Amino acid sequence: MFHLQTLELLHWDYCQRVTLPLDGNIITIAGPNGSGKTTLLDALRTLLGLECSGGRTFRTYARHANAETAWLRALVDNRPRSRQNSSRPFASSLVYADQVTLACRIERQGGDWVRRYLIVEGAVEIEQLAEKSEREWLGVEAWRKRLEAAGLTRAIGRVLALEQGQTDRLCELSAKELLRLVFEVFGDQEVLDRYEQARSHQQQLAKEVQAAEGELARTQAQLSELANRVNSYRQWQLKIAERERLATEVLPVMQWSETRDRLAREGRDLHRARLFAAGDARALSAKRAGLHQLFAEHEATKARLIALDGEKREARAAFDTARDAEKPVEATVKREDELRALADVEADAAALAARTQALAADRDRLRGDYTRWNDKLLHVQGLLAELKDRRLPPPPPEVAPLRRALDEAGIAHHVVADCIDIADEHWRAAAEGVLRGSRWVIVLRQRSDEARAFGIAAKQKYRHYVVSDAAPVPPPRPGSLLAALKVGAPLPTWLARQLDGIRCVASTEEGSGTGGEWITPDAYYRDGRGGRSVAIPASDHQFGANAVASRRASLEGELIRIDKELTGVAKAQAEVDRQLKDAQRAAQGHKAAVELGERADEFAEARARLPALKQARAEASTRMTTVEAEHDRLLKASGVHEQNYERAQRELADGEERQARTAREHGDRRRTLHTAALASRDAGAKFPPRWVTAIALSALRNEFENAKQAEIRAHHVGEELEKGVWETDASVVDRHTRMEMQVREQDAQLSDRRASNALAATAASNARERYIDVLKATVRRYKKNVAELGELAGVVAEAQLPHLDNDDTVLAQAGLQVRFNFDGKGEVGLNDGEASGGQQVLKSLILLVGLMKDDETPGGFVFIDEPFAHLDVRNIQLVGHFLRSTRAQYMLTTPITHNVEVFEPSEITLVTSKKPRGERWAPPIAVLARRPEVSEYA
Secondary structure: OOEEEEEEEEEEOOEEEEEEEOOOOEEEEEOOOOOOHHHHHHHHHHHOOOOOOOOOOHHHHHHHOOOOEEEEEEEEEOOOOOOOOOOOOOHHHOOOOOEEEEEEEEEEEOOEEEEEEEEEEOOOOHHHHHOOOHHHOEOHHHHHHHHHHOOOOHHHHHHHOOOOOOOOOHHHOOHHHHHHHHHHHOOHHHHHHHHHHHHHHHHHHHHHHHHHHHHHHHHHHHHHHHHHHHHHHHHHHHHHHHHHHHHHHHHHHHHHHHHHHHHHHHHHHHHHHHHHHHHHHHHHHHHHHHHHHHHHHHHHHHHHHHHHHHHHHHHHHHHHHHHHHHHHHHHHHHHHHHHHHHHHHOOOHHHHHHHHHHHHHHHHHHHHHHHHHHHHHHHHHHHHHHHOOOOOOOOOOOHHHHHHHHHHOOOOEEEHHHHEEEOOHHHHHHHHHHHHHHOOOEEEOOHHHHHHHHHHHHHOOOOOOEEOOEEOOOOOOOOEHHHHEEEOOOEEHHHHHHHHHOEEOOOHHHHHHHOOOEEOOOOEEEEOOEEEEOOOOHHHOOOOHHHHHHHHHHHHHHHHHHHHHHHHHHHHHHHHHHHHHHHHHHHOOOOHHHHHHHOHHHHHHHHHHHHHHHHHHHHHHHHHHHHHHHHHHHHHHHHHHHHHHHHHHHHHHHHHHHHHHHHHHHHHHHHHHHHHHHHHHHHHOOOOHHHHOHHHHHHHHHHHOOHHHHHHHHHHHHHHHHHOOOOOOOHHHHHHHHHHHHHHHHHHHHHHHHHHHHHHHHHHHHHHHHHHHHHHHHHHHHHHHHHHHHHHHOEEEEEEOOOOOOOHHHHHHOOOEEEEEEOOOOEEOOOOOOOOHHHHHHHHHHHHHHHHOOOOOOOOEEEEEOOOOOOOHHHHHHHHHHHHHOOOEEEEEEOOOOOHHHHOOOOEEEEOOOOOOOOOOOOOOEEEEOOOOOOOOO
16 A cells, blocks of 8 residues: 655645645644635545545535646655565556656536546656646546555545544444445445345336236237237138139149140050051951961861871771781680690699689679779760860869859859960969869859859859959969969959969979979979979869860870770680680580690691781781871861961951951041140130149149049138138238237347346346355454454454345344453443443544555555544543554544644644635645654664
């Protein structure tokens, strides 16, 4: 803290120009009342940037001088004030001289008085200061910060600004008032007042926010009602616009577009039909050529058959000749063998009888075999007779009665066997095996006939399915069993799905590697239950014309086998009959040995000729078999050629008829399309071009799908407009817009106010809570100052720390209790009536000096008005001793009527006088300086 050395006043109040020495610790300003003692203190306060006392301001003193400019200049000590702190007070202002000049210039500007401040190094006179640049002068706030950096803290400033009479009555304050004064001096009360003002302001804002919320709610309700009306008005406008658009644009354009698309499709269909007709014409030409080829092949086959018939007859005749030549010789050899066997047993009657019985039993057995084989022959012949002149194999006996009953009941139907043919003969065995159980499934054309058909089938106990759930077969998957078939009528959906799900594989190995349902060409079938063979004999094939040929070939082969078996049985039967007759004759006395002897030469010759005859018969048989096989093959091929030729004839006739019908229909359709296209072109030309672009038409189709949907929508819109309740006043839109802006502004303002108020309340509460620590530190600091000053005055002074918390009630009730103990007579309070007048003054001075004491900036100065009033000599001495011991600089005022003891502690006494009436300036101020004490040993 710096130390005052001199003070110069120029045109301050009624002082023309005065220079006063202040280089002492205690300066007493004495003079009668009204002589200017407080004027000097206010000059110092103004120079230090403080407020004047008693409601006065610097303007009051400047105006009294009746001059344009007033000056206040002080010379202060800038040397370090302690050994511990070597920095100079004004080092922060970059001033390092031992002496510093502080100046205040007060001048009139535009009818008002303005004060400016300046700091310069050394002792500079007012005339030199007037020449300083205007940029070097400071405002009051900047000046206060400079002085605060130099040690004039805010607490010292508060003490210096105390009113006259307050300094000696501090002990009369209550605990609450004293605590408030401490907080005011140290700047804390201002902060607390600001917190309280902020809290009151926030409570007021909260009430305003609540009122604004109510107003906003009412406005929002009105806005909601207006919004509903605006929405209704806009919906009404949209409906009107939509109705007009549907009637004038959408419906006509979509109807025209659909007509154009339909004409385009019909044109493409007509073009495809023309291409198909051209393809059909080429196919008919190919069929005609193929028909000629088939006819030539059929004629060649017939000619070859005629030739083979001759060869067959010749081979049969050669075989018959060879067999006729072999038979008697073979019979003679067999006769010899039979006679030899009979000769071996004819001597033994028992053996002969046993032979006779065995031969009789063989005869009976062979008769039974002959009967069975003959029955089989007749059955096969009957089956062959049934296949004569048939294109499809006959159905089982239970099918025809049911179909007749269904026809009589007027129920349209067909069976699965009639509508399936094998397209790929390589997969016939597989298809026949899978379809064996579904051949005679009855498929109804009308689902409504299902109940009647079930009743008829139930009466006849028909063991095959009757199905109404049928549909045309969709395109099959490549590689499926369905792809190997030709289907001419609807099939049960489950059967079509089953056939399409079976994959055709070349082998079981290939099928096992892929999984799922599959079948091989030899009919080994794998489904979800496992694998098994579903192969059936060719004689049981059913589907297609080739099934008849397969059955016929199988039956003919069976007939040949049965005929061979029957011939063998007949021959064996003839031999057994002959041997039985010989045995019976031997039993009657005829001897076989005699006949052997008689015919020995014949038997020997026959045995010698037999091998050659057998060889000739075998060669004739081989020749006959070869010719007959070739004949059968050509005969079968001839049947196939004949069927193919007949089918080709029918297909050619049907194709020619279809071609003629297609040509007629094509001409009619072409003329109709041409007329419709001209009408569509004329209709499209009436629309605006932007309506009929591809993008616009695509958007219409996406929106309405088709003209029918647009028509339905137009009908609905018309009904809504006719029957609905709509807002038709256009002014509601502007009213809603204005009110919406108003509500938005109110809501934004309310949100900002609510958020800022909440944040400010929270921040203020948190800041005040943290500031409680500052308050506690302030009180602890003041307690320490009071205790230390009490020791200097020889008084025990102890301040009791109050309870401080972030609570309005606690802060309002808090007070600072200070107890004093004079001369060991017991503790006394602030103003409890137990202290003398001098003790009261001493208590006030301790409390006063404690407000400005600062260990970090020792020294400083204090202004005290009349501290010795009403004190006796002893107390004046005690107060003076206390003032000297504090090492501060005091400026005291006192009336000249006091005891001379008041001047005892003063080092400099300034004596003021009243301004004589009629004079402009007050008399000069007298200065009394105490002679420095000289040691007696000096």
